[in-house]
Amino acid sequence: MTALAVGDQVDSFDGVNQFGQSVTIASGSAWLIFFYPFAFTGICSSELRSLEEMRRPLREFGVRAAAVSCDSMFALRVFSDAEHFSFDLVSDHWPHGAIAERFGVFDARRGCALRGSFLIDAEGIIRWRTVQNLGQPRDMGSHLAAARELALV
Numbered sequence: 001m002t003a004l005a006v007g008d009q010v011d012s013f014d015g016v017n018q019f020g021q022s023v024t025i026a027s028g029s030a031w032l033i034f035f036y037p038f039a040f041t042g043i044c045s046s047e048l049r050s051l052e053e054m055r056r057p058l059r060e061f062g063v064r065a066a067a068v069s070c071d072s073m074f075a076l077r078v079f080s081d082a083e084h085f086s087f088d089l090v091s092d093h094w095p096h097g098a099i100a101e102r103f104g105v106f107d108a109r110r111g112c113a114l115r116g117s118f119l120i121d122a123e124g125i126i127r128w129r130t131v132q133n134l135g136q137p138r139d140m141g142s143h144l145a146a147a148r149e150l151a152l153v
Contacts, residue, residue, distance in 0.1 A: 003104035003116060003131045010124050015068065015090035015099060018076035023066060023088050027124035030150060032058060032143060034067045035105050035113035039079035039089075043137045044069075047115070050140040052085055057144055061151035063119070066090050070097050070112050105131055119146050121153075 004010065012026035025031055034051060036044040048067055058065055068090045069076070076089040092099040092113065100106035105116035115132040128146035132138050 003114075003129065004118065004126055006126050006129060008126050010103075010118070010120050010126060012124070013099060013102065015066075015092065016073050017066075017088040017090055018073060018080040018085075020073055023090055025066060025120075028122055030061075030063045030122050030147075031118075031120045032063050032065045032147065033103070033116075033118045033120065034065060034143075035100055035103065035116040036067060036069050037107075037110070037112040037115065037134050039069060039071045039075050040082075043115075043135070045083065047138060047140065048083065048085060051087065051143075052083075054140065054144050055087055058147050061147040062122075063147045063150065068092050068099055068113065070100065107134070110134070117143060119143070119150060121150060127153075 015023050017023045066088045070092045072093045073091040076091055080089050097106040100113035105114040115138055117130050118126050119128040121127050127150050
């Protein structure tokens, strides 16, 4: 499995968020697509709390955030309510892992996404990415730095 690389084009795709609403990731807006393995786990919860703290500066840089996992929409709703997340948690539950597979970050043996982050510009081009294994937390400061650089371009 090879993750999408910087410079690759990402075609638009749809998902369902924690409220059952359709979310379309498409060109026209810059996006941070943030894959994580499972709701309610230590590293994932910590990373998503950091993403929540970064939400305002990301918005100032013109970047929308969407966190994607293979959890069901119902589990994501409970997770979001418990943690007070204000960004979209997109369910990649069915077809199971299809979005993560598309980005090359689906671990079929474990049935979940790796820790992959993709910063996509308004034209749908990946401008920055990082992919970590399940037990390796991401450097969240690098996400904000990449978004800042994208805003300056």
